[in-house]
Amino acid sequence: MSRATIYSIAEICGVSAATVSRAFNRPELVSPEVRARILSAARELDYQPSSAARGLVTGRAGLIGLIVPDITNPFFPLLVRAIQRTADRIGSPVMLVDAEESAAAESRMVKQLRGRVDGVILASPRSPAAALREAGGDLPCVLVNRTLRELPSVVCDNTAALYDAGEHLYKLGHRSFALLAGPSASWAAARRSQAIRRWARGREVELIELGPFRASFKGGRRAGEALLATGATAAFAFDDLMACGVLAELHARGVAVPGERSVIGCDDVLLAQTVTPALTTVSAPFADLGRTAVEMLIRHIEAPGATPEQRRLPGAFTPRSSTGPARTRG
CATH class of the missing domain: 3.40.50.2300 (Response regulator)
Known part of the structure; x- marks a missing residue:
């Protein structure tokens, strides 16, 4: 059997295809009697309204x-x-x-x-x-x-959560931090960096800014290399993917996490939960x-x-x- 369309329903009911479309999308424009006939025919033919059918009346793509x-x-x-x-x-x-x-x-x-x-x-x-x-x-x-x-x-808005992340590290005894910045064209990267800077100023701790780096695993490997050239004991990565690259670079160089360095990501994607060690991060409300x-x-x-x-x-x-x-x- 061919798939039911508004045209096949229109033929059965003796109305125009536009009237069929109105019956589904603008029922107030169709008389109750005509709409009842159309809905009955649609059920009989197992018709599913399509975006194209809606577009006949609404003028929209439905996409x-x-x-x-x-x-x-x-x-x-x-x-x-x-x-x-x-x-x-x-x-x-x-x-x-x-x-x-x-x-x-x-x-x-x-x-x-x-x-x-x-x-x-x-x-x-x-x-x-x-x-x-x-x-x-x-x-x-x-x-x-x-x-x-x-x-x-x-x-x-990760401002409060990043503040909590900074306080978490501060209570663990960290006083020197690296900010591993994300892409320069990223609005989110700029806002996250601003939030971390404000927290660091409030605590009067050392904040070493590195980057920008690509929001990628490879970008994280480069960020990890840059981190090791500093005395920072903890790092804020722009996102989880970058943070996982940092973890990989530190592991490849024999640097223990969290024994020698602590790393925080952002977003809480699935990768953050499955990597070893599981990533401390900021969870986004997807x-x-x-x-x-x-x-x-x-x-x-x-x-x-x-x-x-x-x-x-x-x-x-x-x-x-x-x-x-x-x-x-x-």
């Missing part, structure tokens, strides 16, 4: 775009899943695009999605503000882990980030002229095995 800077970074699959689950509940498939850490590609992809999707979620975009504004045009956009005054955004981003985008699509929403969701400090007492110097 959400999602652009991530690097799909190989384990932060993004968790966010993608959260976004996809929320979008699925409202019947909107997600078109995923990987910008491969290229700001130019990111802006180009936003332009290419115009007319193909109803709106776009940009996760941790690397593009300059002016390029994002120009690329988006009148396409509804929501930012995740980045803010622009004129666009809706939801960010994970489910809430994804759900909020989709809900914001739908509201922005429905009311494009509304004041852009700005939401901050707190991270949480999660201690594990990669941090321990500061080493004593003989």
Whole structure:
């Protein structure tokens, strides 16, 4: 049997395909009698409404775009899943695009999605503000882990959690710290660095800033090498993937963690829980980030002229095995 369509239902009921689409999407525009006939025929044919059918009446694609800077970074699959689950509940498939850490590609992809999707979620975009504004045009956009005054955004605010991480290390006797900075184009990297600097100033401890490094395992290996050239006994890595690279570099050089160095990551991706030693980190609220981003985008699509929403969701400090007492110097 061929798959049921709005056209086959329209033929059975003696109405137009547009009327069938209205029966599912704008029932107030269809008489109760006609709608009852359409729904009965749909059940008989086991019809499932499609985004194309909805588009006949709404003028929308029924599709959400999602652009991530690097799909190989384990932060993004968790966010993608959260976004996809929320979008699925409202019947909107997600078109995923990987910008491969290229700001130019990111802006180009936003332009290419115009007319193909109803709106776009940009996760941790690397593009300059002016390029994002120009690329988006009148396409509804929501930012995740980045803010622009004129666009809706939801960010994970790790300020309090990073303060807790610093206090955790301070109580363990650490007084010299390394800040292993993330990519220079990353909004989140800049905010995390600012939070750690503020904490360090408040405690009057030594903070050695290194980097920026790529948010990658290889970037973490380079960060680990740089760390060993300092006297820092503890390090804040930009994210968990970088932190795992640091752990690997320290292990390769025979440096014990947490015996000789303590390492803290950020985001709490699956890798942080499975690496040895298990990584002390800051947990991001992935489910809430994804759900909020989709809900914001739908509201922005429905009311494009509304004041852009700005939401901050707190991270949480999660201690594990990669941090321990500061080493004593003989």
